[in-house]
Amino acid sequence: MTSRYSKTYDKTLIEEPDHLTKYISQGRDNKYFSCSLCKGSDRLFENLLIHIESEAHGGKKPDDQEFKEKRKKAMSFLLSKGFRSKIGNFGEETPSSSARKEIQTNISSEKDEFDLVGKFEFESQDESDFCGDPRLNFQFEVTKFILENDLSFKITKPLMEFLKKMASSYSSDVILNLSVNKNDTTRFAEAIGAYLKQKNLNRLAETYYSISIDGGQTSSNEEYLGVSARYFGSKEANTTTTKMIGLIPFVDSATGLSIQNMIEKFLFTGDGGDARKKT
Secondary structure, eight states: OOOSOSOOOOGGGGSSSHHHHHHEEEOSSTTEEEETTTOSSOEEGGGHHHHHHSHHHHTTSTTOHHHHHHHHHHHHHHHHTTOOOSSOOOOSSOHHHHHHHHHHHHHHHTTTTOTTGGGBOOOOOOGGGSBSOHHHHHHHHHHHHHHHTTOOGGGHHHHHHHHHHHHHHSOHHHHHTOOOOHHHHHHHHHHHHHHHHHHHHHHHTTSOEEEEEEEEEOTTOOEEEEEEEEEESSTTOSSEEEEEEEEEEOOTTOOHHHHHHHHHHHHHSSTTTGGGOOO
């Protein structure tokens, strides 16, 4: 079986850059590292560069120029070793100005098909003033939001529909003064998640389906198994749809049999459990 972890802790990788030597050490086992600067839970070693890049790490010493330089060298070193990055390069240009030049190049190469080149102004450093056309400016902001938050392009249409619905359903005062904290989101997510899980499980009782699982990790380093189902979305459908139907807390030492038992318990207990058993 292929390991879910593509990189494991290698002491030789952190001996050269001073920044890594000073702050990084092995975590609870060779799949994890610990950061003495940020403390908190151990993190996956394969995400070391992403952690060093993060504002949570870099923002610890905002006025220390030596810290900034050594951090920058460490990021370049890890990038050269094949670690995953959310930035990609560490030049002097800001991501926004670099993005503008890249977009300008791409748009210019498609000039015959899209007559947009004359509308874009890339000199401004103000991201809200990306171009002179409000419509294109808004499209740019939405695209930038999707890219910066590592979202799938599939979300573009539902995101636009959501923004339109919010704009038409609520006044600008309500939207501008809205405050949603982590506790609020957690409460709503638990209620909505339970409803959607049961809705999808109920659909499985009405059709044949297949199950797939994949391991993952939350931002607090708690591991889980994601359970997805492939099934016909309605009785009239000719094609299948695949949806995530739930998460199961994962134990590293779990055996194949115990994982099977966890999945069966997830699928076959509760309302309609017997109907979801296909014989």
